Amino acid sequence: xxxxxxxxxxxxxxxxxxxxxxxxxxxxxxxxxxxxxxxxxxxxxxxxxxxxxxxxxxxxxxxxxxxxxxxxxxxxxxxxxxxxxxxxxxxxxxxxxxxxxxxxxxxxxxxxxxxxxxxxxxxxxxxxxxxxxxxxxxxxxxxxxxxxxxxxxxxxxxxxxxxxxxxxxxxxxxxxxxxxxxxxxxxxxxxxxxxxxxxxxxxxxxxxxxxxxxxxxxxxxxxxxxxxxxxxxxxxxxxxxxxxxxxxxxxxxxxxxxxxxxxxxxxxxxxxxxxxxxxxxxxxxxxxxxxxxxxxxxxxxxxxxxxxxxx
Amino acid sequence: xxxxxxxxxxxxxxxxxxxxxxxxxxxxxxxxxxxxxxxxxxxxxxxxxxxxxxxxxxxxxxxxxxxxxxxxxxxxxxxxxxxxxxxxxxxxxxxxxxxxxxxxxxxxxxxxxxxxxxxxxxxxxxxxxxxxxxxxxxxxxxxxxxxxxxxxxxxxxxxxxxxxxxxxxxxxxxxxxxxxxxxxxxxxxxxxxxxxxxxxxxxxxxxxxxxxxxxxxxxxxxxxxxxxxxxxxxxxxxxxxxxxxxxxxxxxxxxxxxxxxxxxxxxxxxxxxxx
Numbered sequence: 012x013x014x015x016x017x018x019x020x021x022x023x024x025x026x027x028x029x030x031x032x033x034x035x036x037x038x039x040x041x042x043x044x045x046x047x048x049x050x051x052x053x054x055x056x057x058x059x060x061x062x063x064x065x066x067x068x069x070x071x072x073x074x075x076x077x078x079x080x081x082x083x084x085x086x087x088x089x090x091x092x093x094x095x096x097x098x099x100x101x102x103x104x105x106x107x108x109x110x111x112x113x114x115x116x117x118x119x120x121x122x123x124x125x126x127x128x129x130x131x132x133x134x135x136x137x138x139x140x141x142x143x144x145x146x147x148x149x150x151x152x153x154x155x156x157x158x159x160x161x162x163x164x165x166x167x168x169x170x171x172x173x174x175x176x177x178x179x180x181x182x183x184x185x186x187x188x189x190x191x192x193x194x195x196x197x198x199x200x201x202x203x204x205x206x207x208x209x210x211x212x213x214x215x216x217x218x219x220x221x222x223x224x225x226x227x228x229x230x231x232x233x234x235x236x237x238x239x240x241x242x243x244x245x246x247x248x249x250x251x252x253x254x255x256x257x258x259x260x261x262x263x264x265x266x267x268x269x270x271x272x273x274x275x276x277x278x279x280x281x282x283x284x285x286x287x288x289x290x291x292x293x294x295x296x297x298x299x300x301x302x303x304x305x306x307x308x309x310x311x312x313x314x315x316x317x318x319x320x321x322x
Numbered sequence: 323x324x325x326x327x328x329x330x331x332x333x334x335x336x337x338x339x340x341x342x343x344x345x346x347x348x349x350x351x352x353x354x355x356x357x358x359x360x361x362x363x364x365x366x367x368x369x370x371x372x373x374x375x376x377x378x379x380x381x382x383x384x385x386x387x388x389x390x391x392x393x394x395x396x397x398x399x400x401x402x403x404x405x406x407x408x409x410x411x412x413x414x415x416x417x418x419x420x421x422x423x424x425x426x427x428x429x430x431x432x433x434x435x436x437x438x439x440x441x442x443x444x445x446x447x448x449x450x451x452x453x454x455x456x457x458x459x460x461x462x463x464x465x466x467x468x469x470x471x472x473x474x475x476x477x478x479x480x481x482x483x484x485x486x487x488x489x490x491x492x493x494x495x496x497x498x499x500x501x502x503x504x505x506x507x508x509x510x511x512x513x514x515x516x517x518x519x520x521x522x523x524x525x526x527x528x529x530x531x532x533x534x535x536x537x538x539x540x541x542x543x544x545x546x547x548x549x550x551x552x553x554x555x556x557x558x559x560x561x562x563x564x565x566x567x568x569x570x571x572x573x574x575x576x577x578x579x580x581x582x583x584x585x586x587x588x589x590x591x592x593x594x595x596x597x
Contacts, residue, residue: 036452036455057455058455060451060486062478062482063478063481063482063485065475065478065481065482067441067444067474067475067478068444068447068475068478068479068482070444071441071443071444071445071447071448071475071479072444072445072447072448072451072479072482073448074434074444074445074448075385075434075444075445075446075447075448075449075450075451075452076448076449076451076452077448078426078433078434078445078448078449078452079448079449079452079453079456080379080452080456081452081455083448098438099441099444099475102435102437102438102441103434103435103438103441103444103445106425106435107425107426107427107434107435108427
């Protein structure tokens with residue numbers, strides 16, 4: 012399946028939607044060629060603002076532009092957007108509920124050779140804990156296009172997590188995304204795999220392996236990590252009675268935590284989390300890193316069988 | 323409005339500050355008193371605003387980057403008619419529109435939620451950029467503390483403002499020389515201020531931050547600056563107007579008790595704790 016990186020789809024979506032939404036402005040911190048906001052800069056130079064290597068200022072300026080009626084998209088790498096500028100995002104963007112969209116690329120271990128300093132494995136946790144912040148993790152180019160428009164239409168702060176490598180297409184132009192709604196990719200009743208972002212197509216591969224072993228897995232794309240789709244999760248827990256989460260993020264504080272927190276209170280069933288296990292990353296090719304950190308289809312299969320055995 | 327009238331409003335504002343902080347039992351009198359005259363000059367002379375229409379698109383904006391001085395801002399906004407003066411009694415109380423640090427969602431006339439130092443100038447830059455993009459005539463003012471200049475983000479924002487030639491942006495530094503732990507040059511010197519701002523390509527003006535004529539002169543000077551942001555370094559006295567608070571760092575974040583409040587109010591030309 013051909014596909015492109017979610018960051019590239021983000022750049023394309025900005026160009027397309029920039030024509031529709033006049034208030035849309037884009038800010039970057041000297042990474043516009045990597046975050047792909049350079050596409051927007053080329054199309055609408057007067058609405059693009061390079062803030063230089065100053066991520067805290069990036070967030071503050073975006074907040075000020077929102078206060079004056081703009082819909083700013085602030086982009087840089089996920090580690091800097093959510094880590095370095097966390098308190099700016101909390102106090103200056105989220106506390107006043109400013110209409111700022113933080114679209115951060117190079118999230119997760121698949122950043123690859125740049126290594127641990129540039130691989131954000133904590134960004135979902137850092138954004139999810141902030142009151143009023145919506146957290147969206149698109150799985151492919153088509154979903155990214157939908158997510159960008161949903162973020163524009165949503166009034167308030169949104170965090171969009173984007174990846175560096177190309178990902179296979181899961182959807183096509185008919186796909187429609189809504190904040191707070193998960194997408195059921197395939198039905199099954201032995202175990203539910205709840206995935207987000209890059210790990211959605213990995214989850215689909217895991218499902219194929221499980222099917223060959225006679226296990227019927229449901230695959231849910233939980234792009235909307237906050238707010239979670241609670242009804243889809245509840246149904247999955249009731250009907251499958253075992254749940255596995257999969258994300259390119261620490262198992263602490265991300266999608267896995269969100270799902271486990273929800274199910275522990277509302278419908279306790281065995282939950283297993285596939286993710287990075289409280290470690291920093293390192294240099295390597297994305298494929299090697301996914302293998303080294305336990306993020307392959309086989310890892311999901313193993314945890315799925317564990318969850319089934321535990322119920 | 324002449325400088326005499328402005329000075330008399332500033333006296334009332336100072337009395338509001340002392341009463342409100344005393345009633346709240348906590349707050350920041352020193353830095354509120356040092357910037358009271360600046361805020362009165364802005365809201366009663368320089369700024370184009372409509373208190374009955376706080377969201378008017380072409381209004382001038384003020385970002386109180388030194389958010390802990392909000393008792394001064396609240397008093398000025400109340401005096402200017404954004405909300406009833408009686409609201410000042412609710413400062414820092416549960417459910418109040420007057421939070422311990424500014425919350426733009428709760429208080430009419432407050433343009434930015436601040437309190438975490440170093441973040442106001444960036445927001446003001448964003449507002450000025452957006453207003454320029456829309457070709458609106460409004461000016462954005464931002465009031466900074468001198469100790470606050472120790473925050474690196476201030477200089478990121480200063481760089482950006484000059485880079486984008488934001489001549490619709492004016493910063494005012496409340497240069498009272500003190501911060502919580504003592505004199506600014508002892509804690510971590512941000513001096514020399516004029517050279518620093520000039521090196522960041524800002525137009526710089528210095529004035530006495532307690533002299534209404536000087537402040538009005540400085541605020542009219544900013545209108546003549548083109549192609550660059552402007553900064554007014556306003557020399558002030560922390561705790562200005564209350565003898566025992568003046569130039570005493572200890573009064574940065576402490577409420578006066580009933581007795582001290584009485585003394586302070588009488589020095590400020592008003593009797594009694596009540597309004």
